[in-house]
Amino acid sequence: MEPVSEKITLDNQLADWYFSNRDLLMSSSSSVFNSVRPAAMESFRKLGIPDASFENYKSTNIPKIFLSPLNRYIEEKKILFSVDDLFHCDIPELDTELVLIVNGWFYENRPRLQVLPGGMIVGSMAEAARQYPDLIKAHYSKYADYEKDGLVALNTAFAQDGTFIYVPRGAGSDRAVQIVNVLLSPEDLFVQHRNLVIVEEGATARVVVCDHSLSARQFLTNSVTEIYLGPNAHLDYVKLQNENDNCNQISTSFVHQERASDAIFNTITLHGGMIRNNVYTCLNGEGASNQTLGLSLVDETQHIDSYTFVDHAAPNCTSNQNFKYILDDKATAAFTGRILVQPNAQKTLAYQTNNNILMTSDARVSTKPQLEIYADDVKCSHGATVGQLDPMAIFYLQSRGISVREARLLLMYAFGHEILGKISVEPLRERLSDLVDKRLRGELSRCNSCPLHCQETC
Amino acid sequence: MLSIRNLKATINGREILKGINLEVKEGEVHAIMGPNGSGKSTLASVLAGRDLFTVTGGEVLFQGSPLLGLTPEVRARAGIFLGFQYPVEIPGVSMTSFMRTAINEQRKYRGLPEMSATDFLKLMRDKKALMEIDSALASRSVNEGFSGGEKKKNEIFQMAMLEPKLAILDETDSGLDIDALKTVATGVNRLRRPDNAMIVITHYQRLLDYIVPDFVHVLSGGRIVKSGDKSLAYELEEKGYDWIKEENEA
Ligand SMILES: Nc1ncnc2c1ncn2[C@@H]1O[C@H](COP(=O)(O)OP(=O)(O)OP(=O)(O)O)[C@@H](O)[C@H]1O
Numbered sequence: 001m002e003p004v005s006e007k008i009t010l011d012n013q014l015a016d017w018y019f020s021n022r023d024l025l026m027s028s029s030s031s032v033f034n035s036v037r038p039a040a041m042e043s044f045r046k047l048g049i050p051d052a053s054f055e056n057y058k059s060t061n062i063p064k065i066f067l068s069p070l071n072r073y074i075e076e077k078k079i080l081f082s083v084d085d086l087f088h089c090d091i092p093e094l095d096t097e098l099v100l101i102v103n104g105w106f107y108e109n110r111p112r113l114q115v116l117p118g119g120m121i122v123g124s125m126a127e128a129a130r131q132y133p134d135l136i137k138a139h140y141s142k143y144a145d146y147e148k149d150g151l152v153a154l155n156t157a158f159a160q161d162g163t164f165i166y167v168p169r170g171a172g173s174d175r176a177v178q179i180v181n182v183l184l185s186p187e188d189l190f191v192q193h194r195n196l197v198i199v200e201e202g203a204t205a206r207v208v209v210c211d212h213s214l215s216a217r218q219f220l221t222n223s224v225t226e227i228y229l230g231p232n233a234h235l236d237y238v239k240l241q242n243e244n245d246n247c248n249q250i251s252t253s254f255v256h257q258e259r260a261s262d263a264i265f266n267t268i269t270l271h272g273g274m275i276r277n278n279v280y281t282c283l284n285g286e287g288a289s290n291q292t293l294g295l296s297l298v299d300e301t302q303h304i305d306s307y308t309f310v311d312h313a314a315p316n317c318t319s320n321q322n323f324k325y326i327l328d329d330k331a332t333a334a335f336t337g338r339i340l341v342q343p344n345a346q347k348t349l350a351y352q353t354n355n356n357i358l359m360t361s362d363a364r365v366s367t368k369p370q371l372e373i374y375a376d377d378v379k380c381s382h383g384a385t386v387g388q389l390d391p392m393a394i395f396y397l398q399s400r401g402i403s404v405r406e407a408r409l410l411l412m413y414a415f416g417h418e419i420l421g422k423i424s425v426e427p428l429r430e431r432l433s434d435l436v437d438k439r440l441r442g443e444l445s446r447c448n449s450c451p452l453h454c455q456e457t458c
Numbered sequence: 459m460l461s462i463r464n465l466k467a468t469i470n471g472r473e474i475l476k477g478i479n480l481e482v483k484e485g486e487v488h489a490i491m492g493p494n495g496s497g498k499s500t501l502a503s504v505l506a507g508r509d510l511f512t513v514t515g516g517e518v519l520f521q522g523s524p525l526l527g528l529t530p531e532v533r534a535r536a537g538i539f540l541g542f543q544y545p546v547e548i549p550g551v552s553m554t555s556f557m558r559t560a561i562n563e564q565r566k567y568r569g570l571p572e573m574s575a576t577d578f579l580k581l582m583r584d585k586k587a588l589m590e591i592d593s594a595l596a597s598r599s600v601n602e603g604f605s606g607g608e609k610k611k612n613e614i615f616q617m618a619m620l621e622p623k624l625a626i627l628d629e630t631d632s633g634l635d636i637d638a639l640k641t642v643a644t645g646v647n648r649l650r651r652p653d654n655a656m657i658v659i660t661h662y663q664r665l666l667d668y669i670v671p672d673f674v675h676v677l678s679g680g681r682i683v684k685s686g687d688k689s690l691a692y693e694l695e696e697k698g699y700d701w702i703k704e705e706n707e708a
């Protein structure tokens with residue numbers, strides 16, 4: 001089959017799936033989702049699954065990962081398992097508010113929606129849309145633009161559940177919210193979830209997201225997360241991707257920041273198949289600051305593709321994009337970092353770096369900065385490096401009795417440390433540093449080789 | 459302890475060491491002097507196991523066993539230490555984790571258990587004091603942003619931590635101010651024992667006032683062209699290297 005007609009067939013199949021399930025979708029969801037669905041579907045039919053003809057998707061063959069036959073469900077298929085078992089599987093166990101999402105659906109090991117001391121609300125997105133339609137409506141689909149990206153359109157057309165976090169004005173606790181996205185199924189599965197994080201004026205939130213697979217099946221996740229930060233709000237968001245190598249993932253996040261808010265959005269990728277991460281940031285109010293960071297350790301035939309877009313829409317904002325990749329074996333990676341400085345965004349500071357270490361001559365990385373600057377009083381910089389570990393440094397370490405293996409580990413760990421060091425929750429930083437160290441040592445379970453055989457529970 | 463016999467080495471096909479002979483016994487300090495580019499650092503690197511150089515002839519015995527087939531880390535664990543002429547900066551690796559890894563790798567090799575955190579920190583503290591090393595320096599990344607003199611002191615600090623049998627110090631005195639030179643020399647002298655040995659590469663007789671050598675060798679054009687006692691260093695200081703070259707040509 002021709003690639004073009006393959007894509008048309010794929011797009012049609014997904015559209016058909018929508019139309020044949022539209023009634024079920026509509027009747028089972030809140031009007032907040034339903035009111036946007038038709039327009040999102042219309043947009044999807046125009047855009048389809050992005051192939052290489054889309055400028056932003058040249059580095060990753062997205063249609064290909066949609067082509068393998070995966071099961072898709074509009075209704076939740078209940079899966080039971082022991083929550084305690086989770087933490088044997090290299091998911092950091094932290095003192096957090098734990099929200100469990102299984103195959104995109106809220107898992108009822110806690111109330112579907114909970115108001116915590118201080119007024120924070122945490123739980124299921126579907127439930128939140130039912131209970132707080134006005135609150136959701138003010139933000140839902142306001143930042144995630146389904147008219148530009150077919151994957152966002154697809155997610156919006158089918159949106160049903162995911163995680164909801166709301167931190168009201170001035171509130172916030174030191175306790176982090178941990179979202180564990182679990183993939184667990186006896187069959188290959190396509191999963192979409194839709195998440196919303198609202199941090200109102202002066203509020204503080206810490207969110208840790210752990211993506212994890214517990215079955216050795218093939219999964220494809222297409223998730224969309226919208227994040228709103230009101231004036232002076234603070235957010236520390238860390239996403240840990242640790243799925244087995246049969247799991248492909250497209251994760252698209254939109255971070256909307258108002259005046260003097262500040263956000264760290266940090267993605268740590270340890271395992272996975274083909275991963276595409278999109279992070280769109282809009283600095284919409286004066287004096288906002290944002291750090292979009294990433295550390296990816298990929299090997300074998302893994303592929304990681306990060307796309308970041310920082311839109312400086314207001315003056316005096318600061319942004320820093322810093323992505324680091326370590327590639328082994330035949331792994332491939334891409335980084336595209338776009339910075340847009342709008343005409344009124346004077347005194348913008350915008351930085352971008354992408355540093356890569358290739359452990360083999362078969363590993364490949366491509367890096368592409370895109371700067372569009374329409375204001376004159378700005379400071380922007382970008383830089384990228386691709387290199388090997390410094391042989392002189394390895395010899396120096398060896399000359400003190402350290403083996404080559406240990407020397408390489410020290411250097412790789414040091415390389416990643418800059419990103420890990422930005423994690424503000426100390427126990428989390430330590431746990432993640434440990435996981436990265438284990439990953440570098442090849443001791444981190446790939447789940448399908450996990451000694452606990454969690455998959456037998458389903 | 460160390461016997462070097464007719465050692466030859468090349469880099470990119472160019473012969474740098476053209477037949478070195480040197481015998482170092484326990485308790486001895488040997489100084490190697492010689493013009494720039496004569497091969498002093500090359501000799502040190504070859505002894506430490508840098509694979510940039512190809513050994514094309516000769517042999518080296520360390521404590522009776524052949525050395526040249528061993529990897530750099532195995533040589534280090536066997537007790538060879540190289541104080542680098544140009545210590546390497548390693549951003550992101552703290553001095554502490556560097557030294558802890560080195561010590562534990564060496565202990566593992568000797569069949570000893572890992573050093574406990576408290577013992578390790580105490581050792582660090584003692585050796586820092588010995589070398590008059592600023593505490594802040596030890597909490598930074600290896601050599602990163604260290605001044606020239608700080609880097610050299612840091613080499614001797616590492617030597618103090620690892621207590622090698624044979625230390626090869628390549629121009630450890632270059633770039634040191636007078637006080638630092640004394641500190642380094644004192645540190646080195648305290649590490650001298652009847653059962654270990656040192657090869658000190660230097661351009662300046664001044665260092666040898668502090669670290670008094672048993673032998674002084676002149677390396678020139680890839681060969682040891684003259685050996686003597688410490689008075690040779692004074693003679694070199696006074697006359698330069700030309701008279702040796704002339705003497706050899708005659
Ligand atoms: N990495 C290298 N690549 C090419 N040539 C090299 C390399 N390292 C050393 N050499 C050459 O080998 C020769 C000996 O160098 P070496 O560094 O051993 O001299 P040295 O006696 O230590 O000099 P100095 O007193 O200046 O430190 C020089 O001609 C030098 O250019």
Ligand SMILES: [Mg+2]
Binds near residue numbers: 628629
């Ligand atoms: Mg030299």
